[in-house]
Amino acid sequence: MTDGNFGLTESVSMALGGMIGGGIYAVFGVVTGITQAATWFAFLLAGLLAICSAYSYNWLNELVVEDGDGDGGGSVTFVQSFTGNSTLAGMIGWTLLFGYVGSMAMYAFAFAEFTISLPGVPSTLGGIPVRPIVSVLVVGGFVGLNLLGARATGSAENVLTSAKVLVLVVFGLAGLVYALSVSSDPVTVGTSRLASFSPVMAAAVSFVAFQGWQLLFYDQESIADPLETIPKAIYLSIPVAVAIYVLVALVAYNLAPEAIQNSPHTALVDAASTIGSAVGLATAAGVVISLSALFSTASAINATMFSAGYFAKGMLTDDLLPDRAGDSSASGVPTRTLLILGLVTAVFTAYGSLSAITSFASLSFIVVFGSMSALAFTQRDSDRMTAIWPAVGTVGGGLSFVLMFYHLYSAERGTFYAVILITVAVLAVELLYFEREILKEEIPYAGRDSKTAGD
Template structure:
């Protein structure tokens, strides 16, 4: 039992999955949409996320059998095809998250090392691709951070972000620069930005796939979820307010992905950029590694549920690392991070997680007559996700048509592959009848 992870380590896993890569990856994208109201977007997204977290915990309490997204749909909706499609959507969300982390890794590494002058426009895609390839190799070797290492890494990230936030807030306050964004008329931008930022709140779900390594998971996981999400929201709010107050909209648009590091320059000079950029490289790198490990094992579990082809997870090493799964996930991630845009990848991933978390909240709301379920959080989670999705799609269609096209084509491709796989038996019968008629 002593080798199993306690509450601090469980909180670290959840925080590492959210703050670890999220704030460095999505801040620039969200700030371009919401401006000084970025913090409102993070609060709204965090509320929906914690309601989804409540729904996951409640669904586990309703039935003594534990599980997560795929098993919840099989158990409560009694629909294997729908469960499989939810699993595939979630897996694609993880791939999108890794591509997003790799994109940010490349941007910060290039800015930190000055590689753009040497490699030009190839610098970011090349560094991102090398990062994905490197972490695929590490995972195929069975490398993964221990609970102690994860605690130390998350503590270091939190120290850097909170240190920057406090210093930047003091700097901005002393110069009258802090802007809450509350002045002026109401607008829909914070809600749209909340939908875009949702991918930054998905890391807590990884706890449900690490149950076997967590001590007293029925108690520890809910507590970790309810600690990690508010801490993430508070950190995002602090960093969001200071960044959007210290940089003009034009600067945010110009610097985009590395806006957070640029916001540190007025406060700490060039050393501020270096510290934030270095923290971003370490954070996004560890986020790629952790998500790849968990996504591979999640995919392996899907083969056990017969909702993913067995051939994908045939090869494992002595530590149970699904070699072929890691490689396939890495290839798709590499293609997405090299050829996609950060706006497109972020939006695509957020849509995937909104769809899955909204579905889980709806399932929990359907069980509202059970004593373990308070209907309000699942209702908020389901309605919130249902509102974010059309707002996000409308914003992309009107303001970012190229990104919208990328998202639509990607979702259609995923849906066609899912449908083809789950209807393969029926399609084979149809093809056989057609062949017999010839």
């Protein structure tokens, strides 16, 4: 593969594949549990925040290239270029890595949920739940695949993304026809909830489903004319993803109301079965959606693991991760790095709940994307920049962060405390690593002072 061989079509496919690839299947049940019929509106709000963040990323990327600080990059590069603070850049990078881990854990959780929804697949074996076992196995499988260096090319990604999008579009349009012409129940859009905070809180939780577009910034060497191609690809892919999410949310909520209450994570299967029943293909339609979900979540795990691995390798090169995390001089992603990412992901997906994992991942990306919007806003002096979008991204990110914590505290107290503990632990480890030289200098003096005082 030569540099610059990905054009606009391949770039749109990669960005759209990163968002559609498992996002709707993984977060739909969690978001619906928060805002019910207004789920479609939550996706719309999350998409708007993603657009604002994307504008900030594109603007910062352009400034980095114009200033001669490199060939562009992502969050870590932006922070280093505009603040010169390696500690802050490293902490942003660590937060992003934990977001990737949360995303993979979320996809693995959803993969297992849809696996046990298939006909004939038991939910327990000898009294042991199957879901955690399947989740860990799929993570392990893709760790092995990435160790072999497997990755879809741009052409393959076109085909894969087209297939995933086609299934969801057919599902959405067929469901809309069914709801309007076959079903006797009126279509519910959650009008009463639109003026409440629940869609905003749900949008914050669903934000992880819209993070895939920023992976393009780490593949710039493979993209032809990246300063023009990447913005076009992102501004095309996000609206398409929003439209699909909105359509699917409306259909699933209206056609599978019982499943929404009892088994929201796999409600799309029940909705597809309802649509298929109109032509005598209820079981087949449910299986198609389940298989599509398996395919989408699996490919999302693979793509995220690949990107996270290379992202971590770049941090190793910049001394933003401990040397023990991998060998930055290795060809491809360092083996130890992949194993660590896979192990942490497996622990998250085996012992966490889908709500907790989704909330943790969304919080990570909200922090990073909100920070990039704030950073872009500080660079608003140029006449070519429209400051309103970074401003909205900054305020929206801050509001989403606060509202998500409020939701977790009021509705999911256990998840709230778990997120707090994880956050404190991560910050402590980050500070111990990035401030290690200062600590080395201070600790001897502290010891000497205490000894003197004792004398």
